[in-house]
Amino acid sequence: MKIMQFRRFYLGMLLVFTVFLFGCGGASDSTEVVIISTNDIHAQIERFPKFAAFVAQQRAIYPNLLVVDAGDRISGNVYVDNAVERGKPMVMLMNKVGYDVATFGNHEFDYGQSILKERLEEMDFPVICANMETEGSVLEKPQGHYVLEKAGIRFCFLSMIEINEKRRIPATNPANVENVTFRYFGDVVEENRGLKEGCDVFIALTHLGYTADSVLATIMPELDVIIGGHSHTLIHDSKVINDVLVSQTGSYLRYAGVTKLDFKGKKLVNKSFHIVKLDTISASDAEVEKMLEEICNRPEFREKIGETSKGLKYKEDVASMVTDAMCDAAGCDFVFYNKGGVRLNSIPAGDITREMVYQIEPFSNYIVMHDLTLQEMKELVLNRFNGTKNPEKRYLDLFVSEGRYTILKDKEGNGVDVVFVDRNGKKLKDGQRKYKVGLSNYVNSAYDFVGKGKGTNTGIMITDAVLDFIKKQKDVNYNKRRTFIERKS
Numbered sequence: 147m148k149i150m151q152f153r154r155f156y157l158g159m160l161l162v163f164t165v166f167l168f169g170c171g172g173a174s175d176s177t178e179v180v181i182i183s184t185n186d187i188h189a190q191i192e193r194f195p196k197f198a199a200f201v202a203q204q205r206a207i208y209p210n211l212l213v214v215d216a217g218d219r220i221s222g223n224v225y226v227d228n229a230v231e232r233g234k235p236m237v238m239l240m241n242k243v244g245y246d247v248a249t250f251g252n253h254e255f256d257y258g259q260s261i262l263k264e265r266l267e268e269m270d271f272p273v274i275c276a277n278m279e280t281e282g283s284v285l286e287k288p289q290g291h292y293v294l295e296k297a298g299i300r301f302c303f304l305s306m307i308e309i310n311e312k313r314r315i316p317a318t319n320p321a322n323v324e325n326v327t328f329r330y331f332g333d334v335v336e337e338n339r340g341l342k343e344g345c346d347v348f349i350a351l352t353h354l355g356y357t358a359d360s361v362l363a364t365i366m367p368e369l370d371v372i373i374g375g376h377s378h379t380l381i382h383d384s385k386v387i388n389d390v391l392v393s394q395t396g397s398y399l400r401y402a403g404v405t406k407l408d409f410k411g412k413k414l415v416n417k418s419f420h421i422v423k424l425d426t427i428s429a430s431d432a433e434v435e436k437m438l439e440e441i442c443n444r445p446e447f448r449e450k451i452g453e454t455s456k457g458l459k460y461k462e463d464v465a466s467m468v469t470d471a472m473c474d475a476a477g478c479d480f481v482f483y484n485k486g487g488v489r490l491n492s493i494p495a496g497d498i499t500r501e502m503v504y505q506i507e508p509f510s511n512y513i514v515m516h517d518l519t520l521q522e523m524k525e526l527v528l529n530r531f532n533g534t535k536n537p538e539k540r541y542l543d544l545f546v547s548e549g550r551y552t553i554l555k556d557k558e559g560n561g562v563d564v565v566f567v568d569r570n571g572k573k574l575k576d577g578q579r580k581y582k583v584g585l586s587n588y589v590n591s592a593y594d595f596v597g598k599g600k601g602t603n604t605g606i607m608i609t610d611a612v613l614d615f616i617k618k619q620k621d622v623n624y625n626k627r628r629t630f631i632e633r634k635s
Contacts, residue, residue: 175411177297180208183403184215185353185375185395186251187236188222191438193399194239196424198431200402201243210297213244216375216394217251217307217353222489224504225442232257235441237268242434245271247292249305250278251353251375252316255323256509259284274305274351277334282325290334291341299412302345304338304369306331306362307353308376312533313592316353317486319509320591320599331358335366342368346412349373356381356394363390370414371405384418393419400424447501452616456623457495461488462545463624464506468608469547471615475606476513478584479568481547482526484593487511487586488545498622503612511608514590514601517580524564526595527553531561533594542629544589549574550628562634 182201205211219240220226220233229235240248250273254262263284266273276290291304307316309328316328331354342348348370352359355377363372364387371391380396395403401421408416458464465488469481490506518526527544534540537559548569553561566574586608591599616622 177210177299177409178208179210179212179296179299179301179347179407179409180204181212181214181349181371181373181403181405181407183213183373183393183395183405184399185373185403186218186378186397187215187399188218188253188397189220189226189236190398191223191226191235191239191441193424194243195430195432195434195438196427197399197402198239198243198434199429200422200424200427202431203427203429204404212246212294212296212301214303214351214373215240215245215248216351216373217249218253218375219248219251221253221256221508222398222505224447224501224508225444227508228444228447228504229441231264232261233265234268237265238437238441239434241268241270242437245269246294247271247303247351248273249351249353249375250275250288250307250316252308252318255316255318255326258322259324259326274303275307276304276338277306277309277329277331279327279329280325281327285326291338293345299347299409300345301347301349302341303349303351304341305351305353306334308355308358319511319588321587331362332365335362339366339368346409347371347407347414352376355379356392359392359394360387363387363392366390371407371417373403373405380421381419383420391417391419395421447499447504449500450497451500451503451613452498452620452622454493454495454498454622456625458493458622458624461485461491462627462629464488464490464493465545466547466624466626466628467615467622468506468612469545471612472513472584472586472606472608473547474615474618475611476515476584476604477582478515478547479581480523480549480566481584482544482589483586484589485541485543485545487588498616500613503609503616507608507612509588511586511588513584513604513606513608513611514587515604516583516585516590516597516601518583518596519580520566520574520577522596523566523581523583526593527551527564528561529594542631544629546628550630552630552632554632554634556634 219236226235272292274292275288280287293302309316315323350369350372352374353376356379359372359374367388369390374394378397379394381394385392393403395401401423405419469483472481530543531540549567552565554563555561590601
C-alpha cells in the first residue's frame, strides 16, 4: 500500500514539474526571433556575396529570421544605375537573399515612376509606405503597413518616408514624384496607433533619419522597435528612446543590423540590437558571386577616356571638372551644380574611365539653360545657403564654372551678398546684363530662384558633356577652390 502511495506521489510530482517546465515559461515557451536589417545600400552590390553568406549563417543559427530594408537601395553604382533595365540588379540580389519587407527611400524615385513601377512588380517582397499617396500617378498606392507571422508571432511593420519641410516631397528631383503626394510622418501617427492591437510586435520601418526616428519614438510609444535609414547614422548597439529600440546601420552595406527579440509565449520580454561589420565575414556566397560577375560583365565601362596626372583630390576638384564640361558643352557664362549631385569625392592619379564618370553623376541629369541677371544669380546662391535655419549648419552647396564666387555673411551667419568673379578674374558689376547660366535639371526644378522649373532643355546629358570634355582635355587636373565664405566687414 505504501509503495502504491509513493508511486502516486512520485508521478504527481513529476507531472507538476513537467507542467512547470514546459507550461509555465520553460524552454518550449521561449522563442527568439532575429531581424537582419539594411539601409542606404546605394547599390553597393559588390558587398552582397558576403551579406548573403552572413544571412545564410544566421538562418542556420536562428530559424526564426526576418530580413528587412529601410530604403535607398539604388543610385550609387554604375552597374545598377546603367543596367539595361535600370535598378534590376538590386532586385535580383535582394530576391536571392530573401528579403521579407522594405520601405521606400528618396532615391527609389531617381529613375522615374515608370521604371520604379517595373522594379516593384519584380520584387518578391512588399515595399510599404504610410505617408505616400499615388492617385494620378502610374504607381499603385503602397500598403502603409504589412503584417507577417513568424513562429506563431504576429509582426506588424509600419513605414514612413522623409519629406522636405518646404517642398513636401522626398529629396529627389521633383519631376520624379509628379502626381505623388506625401504627408509629414507625424500626421499619420494617430491613424496607425491601433495597429498595435492586432499584432504581437509593432515595428516602424522608416526612411526618416535618426532625428525624426527619435521624435517618432517619443510620440508613438506603441512601437516596440524602429528600424531606420536616410541619415546614414551608425548605431553600434541597443539605443532605447521612450522604451522603443531605435537602430540604423550607417550606409553602403558596410554593416548589417541584427535585432534580437525574445518572447515568452507571444509576449516580447527582451530586445537588443548590434551591428556586424561585413568585412569580418570570411565566407562568400558562390551563387551570388556568379550573379555579380554576370551583372558586372560590361567591359565598355572600363574604357579609358582620359587621365589625370596629379589626381583630383577633393570634391570641388571633381565638381570643377563637371561644371567646366557643362559650360563647354552648352556655351555658358556660368554653370551651377549642386554638391549632392557629385557622387565621387576624388579621383586618384591615373586613368579616368567611363565607369568613373557614371559614378560621378548617376542620375541621368541634363543641362537646362537660363538667362539670369547678376542679382538673380545671387538670389539662387543665397536662397540655398540661407535655406538651412541653423546658421551653424550652413554650407556652400553650389559649385560653379567658369569663374568663382564668395558669399558674404553677417555676424549672425546669414548670407547677405555674393561677389562674383568671371573667368578673367574681373568682378561682376553690370546689373543689367543677362548671363547664360547652365543648371542641372535637378537644380532647375528643386532650387528657389527666378525661373525655377522653367529654362530651356538643351538635351545635353551631363555625363555625355563630361565624357567629351575629358577626351578633349587629355590630362585633367584641378587644385584651386572656386567657392568661398567670408564675414562681411
